[in-house]
Amino acid sequence: MATRSIPLAVVALGLSLLVPASGASAAEPEVQPVHIVVLVDQSGSISPEDMAREKEAAGLIAQAEFSPRSTVAIIGFGSDSGGVPPVDVVCPPTTVAGGVERRQLTTCVEKLRIRERGKGDGTDHAEALGHALSTLPKDAGDQPKIVFLLTDGKLDVSDSERYGVGKSPDQRNAAARDVIAERLRAAQRDKVQVWPLGFGNVDAAQLEEFARSGYQGSCGTATPTPRATIVNGSADVDDAIFGSYSAARCAAGSKVEKHTLPANGTTEATVDIPAIATDGSIIVIKHDPRVGVEFVRPNDEVAPKEGSAGGSRYQGSGQDGAVESLRIVDPEPGRWKVRIRSADGVPEQSVSTAVTWQGAVQAFIEPDSSSLSAGQPVKVSVRMRTRRGPVVDAGLVQGLSFRAEVAGEGFQAEIPLTDDGTGSDPTAGDGTFTGSTTIPAGVTGSLRFTGHVTGIGISGDHPVANATVAVGPAPVRAAAVMPNIHDEVAPGGSVTRRVTVTNSTGAPKRVRVRLVQEDGHPITVAGAVHEAPAGNSGFDARLDFGGDVPEGVVVGTLVLVDDEQPSVEYERLPFVVTVDKPPPWLWIGLGTAALVLLAALGLWGLAWRRARDLHGLRIEAFYGSGNGFLPVITEHTRSVSFTVAVEKGVPVLRAAGPADPERCRLRRVGRGFRLDAPFGEVPPFGLGQPQDIGQGLAIRVTDEAEYAGHQQHVEESAPITSAPDPYL
Numbered sequence: 042m043a044t045r046s047i048p049l050a051v052v053a054l055g056l057s058l059l060v061p062a063s064g065a066s067a068a069e070p071e072v073q074p075v076h077i078v079v080l081v082d083q084s085g086s087i088s089p090e091d092m093a094r095e096k097e098a099a100g101l102i103a104q105a106e107f108s109p110r111s112t113v114a115i116i117g118f119g120s121d122s123g124g125v126p127p128v129d130v131v132c133p134p135t136t137v138a139g140g141v142e143r144r145q146l147t148t149c150v151e152k153l154r155i156r157e158r159g160k161g162d163g164t165d166h167a168e169a170l171g172h173a174l175s176t177l178p179k180d181a182g183d184q185p186k187i188v189f190l191l192t193d194g195k196l197d198v199s200d201s202e203r204y205g206v207g208k209s210p211d212q213r214n215a216a217a218r219d220v221i222a223e224r225l226r227a228a229q230r231d232k233v234q235v236w237p238l239g240f241g242n243v244d245a246a247q248l249e250e251f252a253r254s255g256y257q258g259s260c261g262t263a264t265p266t267p268r269a270t271i272v273n274g275s276a277d278v279d280d281a282i283f284g285s286y287s288a289a290r291c292a293a294g295s296k297v298e299k300h301t302l303p304a305n306g307t308t309e310a311t312v313d314i315p316a317i318a319t320d321g322s323i324i325v326i327k328h329d330p331r332v333g334v335e336f337v338r339p340n341d342e343v344a345p346k347e348g349s350a351g352g353s354r355y356q357g358s359g360q361d362g363a364v365e366s367l368r369i370v371d372p373e374p375g376r377w378k379v380r381i382r383s384a385d386g387v388p389e390q391s392v393s394t395a396v397t398w399q400g401a402v403q404a405f406i407e408p409d410s411s412s413l414s415a416g417q418p419v420k421v422s423v424r425m426r427t428r429r430g431p432v433v434d435a436g437l438v439q440g441l442s443f444r445a446e447v448a449g450e451g452f453q454a455e456i457p458l459t460d461d462g463t464g465s466d467p468t469a470g471d472g473t474f475t476g477s478t479t480i481p482a483g484v485t486g487s488l489r490f491t492g493h494v495t496g497i498g499i500s501g502d503h504p505v506a507n508a509t510v511a512v513g514p515a516p517v518r519a520a521a522v523m524p525n526i527h528d529e530v531a532p533g534g535s536v537t538r539r540v541t542v543t544n545s546t547g548a549p550k551r552v553r554v555r556l557v558q559e560d561g562h563p564i565t566v567a568g569a570v571h572e573a574p575a576g577n578s579g580f581d582a583r584l585d586f587g588g589d590v591p592e593g594v595v596v597g598t599l600v601l602v603d604d605e606q607p608s609v610e611y612e613r614l615p616f617v618v619t620v621d622k623p624p625p626w627l628w629i630g631l632g633t634a635a636l637v638l639l640a641a642l643g644l645w646g647l648a649w650r651r652a653r654d655l656h657g658l659r660i661e662a663f664y665g666s667g668n669g670f671l672p673v674i675t676e677h678t679r680s681v682s683f684t685v686a687v688e689k690g691v692p693v694l695r696a697a698g699p700a701d702p703e704r705c706r707l708r709r710v711g712r713g714f715r716l717d718a719p720f721g722e723v724p725p726f727g728l729g730q731p732q733d734i735g736q737g738l739a740i741r742v743t744d745e746a747e748y749a750g751h752q753q754h755v756e757e758s759a760p761i762t763s764a765p766d767p768y769l
Contacts, residue, residue, distance in 0.1 A: 069401075069428045070319075070401040070402055070403040070426070070427065070428060070500070070502070071108075071320075071401045071500075072107065072108050072319065072320045072399045072400075072401040072500045073108070073183075073184055073185070073500045073501070074108040074109075074110035074111040074112075074184055075106070075108065075111050075184060075185045075186070075187055075290060076111065076112045076134075076177050076178055076181055076184060076185070076186045076187070077102065077106065077111065077112065077113045077114070077187050077188075077189065078113075078114045078115075078116060078134075078173040078176050078177060078187070078188050078189070079098075079099045079102055079103075079113070079114070079115045079116070079188075079189045079191065080116050080117075080118055080169045080170070080173055080188060080189065080190045080191060080192070081095045081096070081099055081115065081116065081117045081118070081131075081153050081191045081192075082095065082117075082118065082119075082164060082191055082192035082193060082240070083117040083118060083119045083129070083153060083154065083155055083156050084118075084119045084120070084155075084156065084162055084163055084164040084193075084197065085119075085155065085156060085158055085162035085163075086164065086193055086195055086197070086241065086242070087155055087193065087240065087241055088241060089155065091193075091240040091241045092153065092154070092155050094240055094272060094278045095153065095191045095240055096150050096151070096153050097278065097279075097282075097326070097328075097363060097364070098189075098191055098238060098272075098278065098282040099115050099150050099153070099191070100146070100147055100150045100359075100362060100363060100364045101279070101282050101283065101286070101324065101326065101364050102189060102282070102286050103115070103132075103137070103143065103146035103147065103150070104143060104146075104147070104322070104324060104358060104359050104362075104364045104365070104366040105283070105286055105290075105322050105324055105366060105397050106137050106290075106322070107292075107320045107321055107322045107368050107369075107397070107398070107399070108137075108320065109136070109137065109138045109139070110136065110138075111136070111137050112134045112135060112136050112137070112178075113132070113134070113135055113137055113146060114130070114132055114133060114134040114135065114173075114176050115131050115132035115146065115149065115150060115153075116128055116129065116130050116131065116132075116169065116172060116173065116176070117129040117131055117152075117153050117154075118164075118165060118166075118168065118169035118172070119156045119161040119162055119163055119164065119165065120161050120162070120163025120164060120165040120168075120197065120198050120200070120201050121161055121165065121168070121201050121203055122159065122160070122161055122162070122163055122200040122201055123159050123160040123161055124160075125156070125160045125161030126161070127161065127165045127168040127169070127201075127203075128168060128169060128172045129152070129153075130172075130176075131149050131150065131152040131153055132145070132146055132149040132150065134176055139356060140347070140356055140357065140358045143358035143359065143366075144358060144359075144361075144362075147358070147359055147361075147362040147364070148362075163197040163198050163199065163200060163201060164192065164193075164195055164196055164197045164198070165196075165198050165201065165203075165217065166190075166192065166196055166217070166221055166251075167198075167217045167218075167220035167221045167224060168203075169190070170188070170190075170221065170224040170225070170228070170235075171220075171224050173188045173233075174224065174227055174228060174231065174233060177231070177233060179231070185234065185258065185289075185290075185291070186231070186232060186233045186234065186256075187233070187234050187236060187289045187290075188228070188233060188234065188235045188236070188255070189236050189237075189238060189285065189286075189289070190235055190236070190237040190238065190248075190251055191237075191238045191240060192237065192238075192239070192240065192248075193239060193240055193241040193242060193243045193244065194237065194239055194243050194244035194245070194247040194248040194251075195242075195243075195244050195247070196214055196217055196218065196221070196247070197214070198213050198214055198217045199211075199213055199214060201213060201217075204216040204217050204220075222254070225251070225254035225255055226254075228254075228255040228256055229254070229255060229256050229257075231256070232256045232258060233255055233256050234255055234256050234257075234258055234267045234289060235251050235252055235254070235255035235256075235267055236252065236267050236268070236269075236270075236285050236288075236289045237249075237251045237252055237269040237270070238269075238270050238272060238281060238282065238285055239269060239270065239271040239272060240272050243271055245269065245271060248269035248271070249268075249269045251269065252267040252268050252269045253266075253267070255267060259291075260291035260495055260496055260497055260501065261441075261442045261493070261495025261496050261501065262442040262444070262495065262496075264291070264495070264496060264497055265288045267289070268285075268288075270284065270285050279297045279299075279326050279393045279395075280296070280297045283297050283324075283395050283397070286397070287397055287497075288497075290397070290399070291399065291496075291497055291498075291499075291500075291501070292321075292397045292398060292399045292497070292498065293318075293397070293398055293399065293497050293498030294321075294395060294396050294397035294398060295312050295313065295395050295396050296395070297326075297393050297394070297395045298310050298312075298393065298394050298395065299391055299392070299393050300381070300391070300392050300393070300394070301389065301390075301391060301392075302327075302332065302381055302383050302387075302389065302390055302391070302392045303383065303389050304383060304387060304388050304389045305383055305384075305385060305387070306382070306383055307380060307381065307382040307383070308380075308381050308392065309378055309379065309380050309381070310378070310379040310381070310394040311376050311377065311378055311379070312376075312377050312379065312394060312395070312396035313375070313376050313377070313396075313729075313730075313731070314369075314372045314373070314374055314375065314377060314396060314398060315374055315398075315437060315730065316374040316429070316434065316437060316727060316730060317400040317402075317427060317432060317434075317437040317438075317498065317499070318372055318374070318398035318399065318400055318498075319370070319371055319372075319398075319399070319400050319401040319427050319428050319429070320368075320369070320370055320371075320398065320399055320400075320401060321368075321369055321372055321396060321397055321398030321399065322366045322367065322368045322369070322396070322397055322398075323336055323366065323367045323369070323377065323379060323394070323395075323396045324364065324365075324366045324394065324395050324396070324397065325364070325365045325366070325379060325381060325392065325393070325394050326363070326364050326392065326393040326394075327363065327364070327365060327381065327392050328363050328390060328391075328392070329363070329387055329390065330360070330361045330362055330363065331383075331384040331386070331387050332381060332382070332383055332384065332387060332392065333381070333382045333384065334360075334365050334379065334380070334381055334382075335379070335380040335382075336357075336367045336377065336378075336379060336380075337377060337378035337379070337380060338350070338351060338373055338377060339373050339374070339375030339376055339377060339728070339729055340373070341378075344367065344369075346360075346367065351373050352371055352373070353369055353370060353371050353372050353373060354369070354370040354371065355367060355368070355369055355370075356368040371428060371429070372398070374727055374729075374730055375727060375728060375729035375730060376729040376743070377396070379394050381394075398498070399498060399499060399500055400427050400498060400499045400500065401427060401428060401499075401500050402425045402426065402427055402432070402494060402499045402500060402501070402502055403425060403426050403427075403502055403504075404423060404424070404425040404492055404494040404502035404503070404504045405423065405424055405425070405426075405492075405504050406421065406422070406423050406445060406490050406491065406492035406504040406505065406506050407421070407422050407423075407506065407598065407613060407615060408420070408421050408490055408506060408508055408613070409421070409422070409612070409613055409614075409615075410508075410515075410518075410612055410613065412508065412509055412510075412511045412515060412610065412611075413480050413488065413508050413509070413510045413511065414480065414510065414511055414514055414515055415480050415481065415482050415483060415484045415485065415510055416479070416480065416481070416482040417479065417480060418477050418478070418479045418480075419477065419478060419479075419480060419508075420465045420475060420476070420477045421445050421447070421456050421458075421475070421476055421477065421478070421490060421492075422458075422473050422474065422475045422615060423443050423444075423445055423458055423473070423474050423475075423492040423494065423504070424472055424473040424474065424596070425438075425472070425494050425499075425502065426559060426596075430559075430560060430593065430594065430596075431472065431559070431594055431596040431617070432472045433471050433472040433473075433526050433594045433596075433617060433724060434472065434724040434725070434726065434732075435460065435469075435470035435471070435472060435724050435733070436724065436726070436731075436732055436733045437472075438460075438472055439733065440496055440497065440498070441494060441495065441496035441498075441499060442493065442494070442495045442496050443458045443460075443474035443492070443493070443494055444456075444458060444492070444493040445458055445476060445490065445491065445492045445493070446490070446491050446493075447478060447488055447489065447490050447491075448488070448489050448491075449484060449486060449487060449488040449489065449510070450484075450485075450486050450487075451484065452480075452481060452484045452488070454478050456476040456477070456478050457476045458474035458475060458476040459474060459475065459476065460472065460473060460474045460475070464476075464477070465477040467522075467525065468525040468526060468527070468617075469722065470722055470723075470724055471525060471526040471617055471724075472526075472724075473615070473617070480510060484510055485510050485512065486509070486510060487507055487508070487509055487510075488507070488508045488509070488510060489505060489506075489507055490505065490506045490507070490508065491503060491504070491505050492504045492505075514545055515545070515611070516544070516545055516546045516550070516611075517542065517543070517544050517545070517546070517550055517552065517573065517601075517603075517611040517612075518542070518543045518545070518611065518612065519540055519541065519542045519543070519552075519601050519611055519612040519614075520540075520541060520612065520614070521538050521539065521540045521541070521582070521599075521614050522538065523538060523599070523614050523615065523616035524536050524538070524616045524617065524618040525616075525617055525618075526594060526617045526618075526619055526724070527619070527722065528618050528619065529618070529619045529620070529621045530586055530618055530619075530620055530621075531586075531620070531621065531622055531623045532586060532587065532588050532589065532590045532591075532592075532620060532622060533586065533587070533588040534586055535567070535583050535584060535585045535586065536583070536584045536586075536618060537581050537582070537583045537584075538581070538582050539579055539580075539581055539582075540554075540579060540580055540581070540582050540601075540614070541577065541578075541579040542571075542573045542577070542578050542579060542580070542601075543576070543577050544573045544574065544575050544576060544577075544578065545575075546575065547575050548575055549572060549573065549574050549575060550572075550573045550603070551570060551571070551572055551573070551603075551604040551605065552570070552571055552573050552601050552602065552603065552604060552611065553569050553570050553571075553601070553602050553603075553604040553607065554566050554569045554570075554571070554582050554599055554600070554601060555569070555599070555600045555601075555602055555607070556584070556597060556598075556599060556600075557597060557598045557599075557600055558595065558596065558597035558598070559596060559597070560595070560596075562586075562587070562590050562591070562595055563586070563587030563589060563590055564584055564585065564586050564587065564590065564595065564597070565584075565585050565587075566582065566583070566584060566585075566599070567583040567584075567585050568583065570604055582599060584599075584616075584618075586620065590620050591620065592620050592621055592622060593619070593620060594617060594618070594619055594620075595617070595618050595619075595620055596615075596616075596617050597615070597616055598613050598614060598615045598616070599613075599614040599616065600612070600613050600614075601613075601614070619710075619725075621710055654677050654678070654679065654709075655674045655678055655679065655680070655681055655707070655708075655709065656674055656675070656676065656677045656678070657673060657674065657744060658673070658674050658728075658742055658743065658744060659671065659672075659673050659674070659742070659743050659744070660674075660681070660683065660694065660707065660740060660741075660742055661740065661741045661742075661743060662685050662692035662694055662738060662739070662740050663692065663731065663738065663739045663740070663741070664687050664690065664691070664692040664737055664738050664739075665690060665737070666690075667687075667690050667691035667692055668691075668692065669685075669691055669692040669693050669694050670694065671683055671694045671696075679708055679709060680706055680707060680708040681706070681707050682696070682697040682698065682701070682704045682705065682706050682707075683695060683696055683697050683704065683705055683707075684697045684701060684703045684704055684705065685705060685734075685738060685740070686703075687737075687738070692738060702719065703719055704719065705717065705718045705719070705734075707742070710725050713725045713726055713727040713728070713730075714726055714727070714728070714742055716732070716734060716740065718734055718735070723735075726742075728742055728743070728744070729741065729742070729743055
């Protein structure tokens, strides 16, 4: 597509030197490790059925963890009556770096057992918590520390002389409660969360006390703090365990899906992994180690259980246990399939599947000016990236919290941020959250800007940038309307923007335009040095994109600096642009040589067009629990037009003509799709990825085979049509 040119109008802000304290880094972001202790009640009040559930819970937590730097310890506990110690360290702290360590955890979980009567069969929560606190690292920094307490919550140290020789049972239990309170205060101090899971005939009040008396850390604004979960029976044990683990881990994921695996048969489940996920685990609770599992990537190829494929790294574990998992680094986004097969002799049983994931993100905070003047406004933007690149899809950041604040001597302010295209935010839905504040008159010295990106499903980040408030007006100010995500450029093309400069020094200044970008793409600034005479002036800044710039979104910043003193920054002009290859332009030539050349170009163009063909795809719409489909696209075309409406709670899709004011137009862009909708811009999205399109609706594009046999909410009288394809 041709590069669109947008005129620039610049209003200068007065400013001086910005030093990012957390700028673009060569180090890729990684998910934050956690340190987990699973305390398992082995007392006589636990039934054999509940012990089996506790062991399954401990195994699931061990298999689900996806950071190779996390540690997991599993400790059984009872009491110290009958000369038996109150705790059994069945699995010492183990770094879950690989399959060997996970297998060790799977094996040692089997050492858990109900204690014999009279041999430590009481319940000493005080000693259990004390041992957990001493097991967790003291120097973990801000890495989360979590205790999962699997118990019925009923304290019983009535026969333990640890809590008083010659004392009555009530006196001993009262003394133990005092110790528990002390342990929980220590958990608060050491930032240790306690997440109870209740099994059997539980003391719900005591479990809630454990949860709220430990550290109340969370993943950010409006995210859960520790809570008690009661496991009422075998039917909900997997949901309870997985829900508590995901909430404590600040991980996102699916609900646990249950399936019946026939004797000597197979079943298939699906899980969805979004593009923001960088690390995760697909988990299968199969109960019987004779059950086999295959994990199928979105492209229908079976994923390896060790090694790499499709840009992802894989590590399987638990094949010989009750819980099997596949840990994936940089998973392919889309719909995955889990094929589960029963071996000979395995009876019909229930199996469960789920996925848990997190996005390792790096956040950036950027004031729009490099030096600040008291009494002047400053605009601040916060955005983030994963190992795949910048996050520019508004649907991927839904539910996350973006905040910013500024502080200096005698001055502190919150900066509300939005990505809705209003106020100081220039473009809606591009993943960059923007806000503004005014530096009060009289403020001088250094200011510290801090951003906060938090929420369920990301590792969270808190970038910092420092700025200086200059004395008097800024000597040079500049501004420009920079490209946004909706502007496109082809590899080998260029983007030009007009920069307006106000020079208040009274003498000419020479300014240099410097390009800062995160991904190292072959992009250059043409004519980087410009003269800025006193007063108002302007110049064209041109970005030249190399021919091998990959398709996708490019994020960067043009920084205007003093040419003689490059450490002095005048202005920072961030931009986002979409790189997309244009269709081949075939020119008719004369002569045989020209015809041969045209034939070669035609073959290339045909391959290019087919890569963007919608043939064989299906469009699906969602609204609440309802969904609707269009028939499979049978024509070879680059775009289709349709309308979507909600009728009796069900989304209905119909073919639309080019003059229909309510039409949506779907087309391929790069490796994904773009939807032009009448109710607003929709960010690009991938095959199999649900995409919010507003008004409570979402769509997904899938291939024909994936949904064969599904019910279609579509009028047979209105088959899908497509726009004429000029490339056929």
